[in-house]
Amino acid sequence: METDTDTISSRISPTCPPETQRVLTAAWSHDLTAVKKLLDTPGRASVQDPTTGETPLHAAIRACGPAPEAEGGEEEEEGLADLEAAKKVVYELLLWGGIWNDVDDRNETPGCVARRLGRGELYNLCVEAGVRAEMLFGLMGGYEELESVDGEDEEEDEEGEGGVEVVDMDVENPEMVVVGEDGEEAPELVGGEVNGKGGSVETVPAEGEEGLEAEQEEEEEDVEEPRFKRPKEDTEADVNFEAYLRSKLTYTDGKLVDDDGNGVMMAWETDIMRRSVNALLPGKQPGKRILNIGFGMGIIDTMFAETQPAVHHVIEAHPGVWEHISSPGSKFGSAWEESAPKPGAFKIHKGKWQEVCQQLVLQGQTYDAIYFDTFGEDYSQLRMFFTELIPSLLDGQGRFGFFNGLGADRAICYDVYTKVAELHLTDAGLDVDWDVIDVDMSHLAEAGKGEWEGVKRRYWTLDKYRLPTCTFLG
Ligand SMILES: C[S@@+](CC[C@H](N)C(=O)[O-])C[C@H]1O[C@@H](n2cnc3c(N)ncnc32)[C@H](O)[C@@H]1O
Known part of the structure; x- marks a missing residue:
């Protein structure tokens, strides 16, 4: 229009x-x-x-x-x-x-x-x-600042263009960033931060324009907090992730938020979780070996548990989630672990997947279904997971899925990320099947309202979700 x-x-x-x-x-x-x-x-x-x-x-x-x-x-x-x-x-x-x-x-x-x-x-x-x-x-392997297009002429350009931004590229998930004279960043492909949940685009303030700068600040406020984040630098990613691990989590009706008000997990995603289970375990036959990365609200784990698996391992890094899991009334406390058909078959692994998975690989564990849905991590982490760990952890006939929220605050970013993820998955020897499903946006359309009430950022803005199911090529 x-x-x-x-x-x-x-x-x-x-x-x-x-x-x-x-x-x-x-x-x-x-x-x-x-x-x-x-x-x-x-x-x-x-x-x-x-x-x-x-x-x-x-x-x-x-x-x-x-x-x-x-x-x-x-x-x-x-x-x-x-x-x-x-x-x-x-x-x-x-x-x-x-x-x-x-x-x-x-x-x-x-x-x-x-x-x-x-x-x-x-x-x-x-x-x-x-x-x-x-x-x-x-390919460049992460955020990397490029030389301005014409370093030597930078000053001249700035003068000539009345202060046009110097173009730099920042490599994250892969994003491009325009940096102004003051070093302020421009846009990035969402997806930027992966909330598993996508990235976001930042505005580039036109230099010297207070109005635009003010709008940019406003925009930055609105930048979605994807489940998968693409931080500007690895160090920043680490700091953010460590900060997340220290943050106090609050479980309220229908959502899990950190102490900054970011939605870590929300009940509106239940349908996505259900369909992910259906895709990973067609027929939902009992006796399967399941690995889930990221417990959150335990929505997908509750569904996995209902399929009566032979092995159900969960990896969770946040102490607040551990506390929630061991609290009275939790379905995944010690009684659940003890109810396993074999010792150790039902287990909450407390720690980061980056560390726990190494142990699982050393133990020779393999799974029929693996789901990956973390928070506050960069897309590079998801990519690292499926490139370096899926080949060892997934059974030859197994299925791998992940929460696909990359770039979900903007249609073009979601489209770009879908393609990028697909290319990287292929590179990792995986075939991906995308199931496009409708997302009911009636309570998700406006920031701060409906499902987003009490949540700082609207990390999902699209009415279609592309659900990935990955299997080994060939
Ligand atoms: C979006 S929630 C998962 C929601 C889950 N799929 C559900 O159905 O409720 C993300 C979870 O991943 C956990 N997490 C984030 N980074 C992690 C990491 N590196 N290792 C293990 N768990 C992590 C978070 O603490 C959080 O509990």
């Missing part, structure tokens, strides 16, 4: 520096020759209007307007020609460093604009660019 503020006059501000204006206008006009010429100066593909945050990618996509198909008509020939021109410009911009997940003052990435306008082909170009970037970051 086009908004009345999707016009060139509202997106390229009168105070936009002339150099930036030229690039934005050429991109808006789908003038490939002019764009190519302007891109001969490094950094131009990612300039932003300091007021609106418009980048050349936003401009090239927005200028297409809503897809006629979306309004029920056939695309006119002229429209198709313009779309072809737009695709070429978008491609060129991406080739020369256009940032796929940069956000404007409305917290929209170029892909978000394409999606809103029903421009599927342009949206796909943005998704593909995101996948390439994320895979590249993955």
Whole structure:
């Protein structure tokens, strides 16, 4: 849907520096020759209007307007020609460093604009660019700051562009970050933090624009707290995770929150847990060997237990969860452990999976079903788990699943992460089957309301969940 503020006059501000204006206008006009010429100066593909945050990618996509198909008509020939021109410009911009997940003052990435306008082909170009970037970051092995596009010209660029941000890339889950003169970060692919639960996109404040900066602060407040986090640096990840382990957890009706108000686990995910159990244990035959990483509210473990497994191991790192597990009324206390068909077959392993799994591997344990759903960890941890531990822990005919919340605060990030995870899973020798299921958003639509009442961040915003079931290739 086009908004009345999707016009060139509202997106390229009168105070936009002339150099930036030229690039934005050429991109808006789908003038490939002019764009190519302007891109001969490094950094131009990612300039932003300091007021609106418009980048050349936003401009090239927005200028297409809503897809006629979306309004029920056939695309006119002229429209198709313009779309072809737009695709070429978008491609060129991406080739020369256009940032796929940069956000404007409305917290929209170029892909978000394409999606809103029903421009599927342009949206796909943005998704593909995101996948390439994320895979590249993955190869680089984590967050890594790149040189600015043109280090030597940095000062000149800043002056020339009235203080346009210096483009850096930060490798996390894989994300890109634009850093302003003041070192403030720009956007990141969600998914960023993995709450297992996805990532998030941060806005890039246009330099010198208090309004945008203020909005960015607001946005940062709103940044989703995915179950899987992509921290900026490993050290920061460690600090965050250690802080989480020290935090006081509160179990209330329907949710588990940490002392910062982050939702660690919520009851609305029960349907996802049920379907995950169905996918991992088709037919739910008794006597299976199950490993679950992350107890949380014990929702999935209760379901696993109902299938009467031969082995049911749970790994949980948080002392507050241990306390909850051993409290009166818990189904998973010592009586449960003692009820195992064999000693040690039902067990809560207290510790981090990173350590406990090593022991399980040394013991030669293997499982028919493994589920992974942690909190406060980076996507790199999930990847490490399925790359390094699944080959040893999963039975040859077994199934592996994980909570797929990567990038779930934004459709394009979710699409990018799905593809990235799939590529990494394949790389790890796993075939993945995605079951797309509906998420009832009626009580999840608004931050702070419905299910989100009392929860700091809305880490899930999508009406479809892609449920992964992984098996060994071949
Ligand atoms: C989202 S909850 C799991 C919810 C669970 N699937 C359920 O159905 O209730 C995540 C859990 O993983 C635990 N966790 C986080 N990091 C961990 C780690 N490295 N090792 C083991 N447990 C971890 C958290 O303490 C939390 O209890």
